[in-house]
Amino acid sequence: MNFGIAFFPSKEIQDAANSYRKRYDPRYTLIPPHITLKDSFKIEDGKLDEVITELQRIAMETEPFPIHITKVSSFEPVTNTIYFKVEKTDEIIKLEEKLHSGKFEDTRKHPFVPHVTLAQDLTHVEFTDILGRLNMENHKYEDTFDRFQLLYQLDNGQWTVHETFVLGRE
Template sequence: MLYGIVVFPEKHVQDFANSLRRRHDPHYSAIPAHLTIREAAEWTHEELEHAVEHLEQVTSTLSPFTIQLNRVSTFYPVNHVLYMALEDTNMTQQLHDSICSGPLVLEAAKYVFTPHVTIGQELSADELHDLYGNLRMQEINLSSKIDRVHLLYQTDNGSWTAYQSFLLRG
């Protein structure tokens, strides 16, 4: 089964992101607005058990923190993705590094970890540039407390649902 690890920002951030995702993200109905902490991977039942143990241990040492989303950016030309970027990525990077260790180490990550909230993907180049041009002129100043991580799995219909959530208890 396919599993991934994410954090969900608070509702006001999700509402803002979803107002754009509804039209520009084909995965809008499959998963709420989120920050991917560890990319999805196929795991056996045994790998899942090790992952849960690891997440329990790691989250017991990490404290909740606040993120600030302050601009729109893009991964163009590598990917036609538009996203809300974080002002300071240190705490999110620390969360990623802690989780992606031990049994969850990423041997060959597809991309360099860049914490973000996707607001558009699979866009044509023209659509991406038009949307980016409009959104980068908007002032974005959204903050959200991050106090838990979610282990998700992909269902048969392609949507993602929570397997287990882990509070940051450090």
Template structure:
């Protein structure tokens, strides 16, 4: 089964992202707006307890993370994904690194450099991508919040992602 690790922002930010996603993101119905921390990977059911224990330990040693959105950007020309740019704070980059340094399930499986973002458009033709990106870049987007948890997700047979377990940041959780 495929698993992933992500942060879900507040409803206010999800509503903003969804206002674009429902028009421009083919995966709109499969997962809520999120910041990916670790892309899809496999977990053997026999190892689930040790994986969740490790995630709990990582969460315990992580303080709440500021999530600052400050513009619309794109991964073009690599691919036609449009996203809300998330400020790569030290706290966010540190958490991402913890989830990619180690053995087993936490080894480095990254294909690309980490660019924290919330996808709002994908699978667009070149012309559509160019047109939509041009329009959205003129939108003034400034949002700040603090997140206090991340989620281990799993993918259902129909492609939808759902939460397996939530991990709150800090020693008191």
């Protein structure tokens, strides 16, 4: 079974992202708009409880922190994914680091770029069009990062939340 860890930002940010995802993200129907903290990973049979205890520990020792979306960006030339860029703060870097060290294997293939995907798998013309349009709009949002969720993937690719971990709660 594939697991992942993500944060769902405010409804305002999710609605803004969906207005693009609906047309330009083929994975639009598999999961609501999110910031990925840990990409798809496996949990050995019988080890789920241990992982949950560790996630509770990490959540409890992490206080909620503000996040800022300041602009739209893309992974070009690596991929033509377009996204809301989440400012890299010490708090989010530290949290992502904890989810890839200690009890967790470090399987990262890329540096951590916190983001909310808006569009992916585009043709070159779509890419230029959409990025141009988004750059003329004002996309600045503030939110509080106060929880993360452990999800698992169904056979059709859809993600179901297994559990929520609220930050700083005893």
